[in-house]
Amino acid sequence: xxxxxxxxxxxxxxxxxxxxxxxxxxxxxxxxxxxxxxxxxxxxxxxxxxxxxxxxxxxxxxxxxxxxxxxxxxxxxxxxxxxxxxxxxxxxxxxxxxxxxxxxxxxxxxxxxxxxxxxxxxxxxxxxxxxxxxxxxxxxxxxxxxxxxx
Amino acid sequence: xxxxxxxxxxxxxxxxxxxxxxxxxxxxxxxxxxxxxxxxxxxxxxxxxxxxxxxxxxxxxxxxxxxxxxxxxxxxxxxxxxxxxxxxxxxxxxxxxxxxxxxxxxxxxxxxxxxxxxxxxxxxxxxxxxxxxxxxxxxxxxxxxxxxxxxxxxxxxxxxxxxxxxxxxxxxxxxxxxxxx
Numbered sequence: 004x005x006x007x008x009x010x011x012x013x014x015x016x017x018x019x020x021x022x023x024x025x026x027x028x029x030x031x032x033x034x035x036x037x038x039x040x041x042x043x044x045x046x047x048x049x050x051x052x053x054x055x056x057x058x059x060x061x062x063x064x065x066x067x068x069x070x071x072x073x074x075x076x077x078x079x080x081x082x083x084x085x086x087x088x089x090x091x092x093x094x095x096x097x098x099x100x101x102x103x104x105x106x107x108x109x110x111x112x113x114x115x116x117x118x119x120x121x122x123x124x125x126x127x128x129x130x131x132x133x134x135x136x137x138x139x140x141x142x143x144x145x146x147x148x149x150x151x152x153x
Numbered sequence: 154x155x156x157x158x159x160x161x162x163x164x165x166x167x168x169x170x171x172x173x174x175x176x177x178x179x180x181x182x183x184x185x186x187x188x189x190x191x192x193x194x195x196x197x198x199x200x201x202x203x204x205x206x207x208x209x210x211x212x213x214x215x216x217x218x219x220x221x222x223x224x225x226x227x228x229x230x231x232x233x234x235x236x237x238x239x240x241x242x243x244x245x246x247x248x249x250x251x252x253x254x255x256x257x258x259x260x261x262x263x264x265x266x267x268x269x270x271x272x273x274x275x276x277x278x279x280x281x282x283x284x285x286x287x288x289x290x291x292x293x294x295x296x297x298x299x300x301x302x303x304x305x306x307x308x309x310x311x312x313x314x315x316x317x318x319x320x321x322x323x324x325x326x327x328x329x330x331x332x333x334x
């Protein structure tokens with residue numbers, strides 16, 4: 004075999020490559036990496052806290068829906084067991100309570116005016132009776148304004 | 154596992170010391186994990202994304218880590234899975250092929266991200282033609298100089314299958330080097 008043939012037959016082997024190339028990260032990359040990871044973990048932890056809170060709220064909401072459904076079911080059963088034209092009819096019962104007693108009850112309950120208005124609006128209940136009209140003369144109005152220093 | 158690392162793992166399992174212990178582990182493994190991921194993804198930005206996800210996953214799953222296992226292998230398994238998954242996504246989206254990877258390689262060389270001689274560059278190009286998993290096995294053995302047993306833990310593959318895969322990779326690489334002499 005000639006020398007030329009011997010050279011052309013020589014195969015490159017992996018072991019012939021004596022050095023190993025290495026990728027380089029941009030300058031200063033590793034100095035800041037631990038801090039970046041720390042920051043990401045902080046964000047991750049706050050997400051975990053938020054999702055825990057959201058779970059509790061959603062669980063509570065779930066219980067509210069269950070309680071509301073049970074209450075509605077109870078009302079339906081009550082109406083079924085005690086028909087409307089008996090003494091247990093809520094409207095009939097309520098008609099027996101005087102307005103003064105209702106006002107006294109509301110005054111001692113935790114409901115405020117805003118709650119009552121909201122309840123009326125959300126249930127689309129209109130106050131049919133208009134506000135009582137009253138006459139106020141100019142002199143009386145001036146006297147009231149003077150009295151309250153307005 | 155060294156005594157120092159056992160202590161770190163114990164601290165990682167304790168709520169009062171877990172953050173500090175994790176920072177020490179990040180600091181200890183960040184460079185090694187970076188280079189392993191970079192060899193798979195080639196691009197620095199992709200590597201950075203995969204590296205951050207790796208450490209976030211390692212943090213979130215810290216309670217699942219078995220104290221008797223090797224943290225190194227556990228972390229490297231997360232890292233290599235993350236890198237291969239990202240590569241798969243890119244291939245699926247057709248944003249990455251071997252030509253694109255070669256372009257990334259040449260960009261890395263141009264911007265000083267890879268210091269390679271002519272023959273080393275040929276080796277890098279040959280590597281890009283290997284299937285991803287085989288390339289990973291080759292990298293862990295040839296560049297990271299890991300034992301087959303360690304690679305088996307990381308890749309969840311038998312030592313025999315790894316040896317076969319590595320020798321096949323070497324043959325393919327040598328064929329490429331000889332064809333592109």
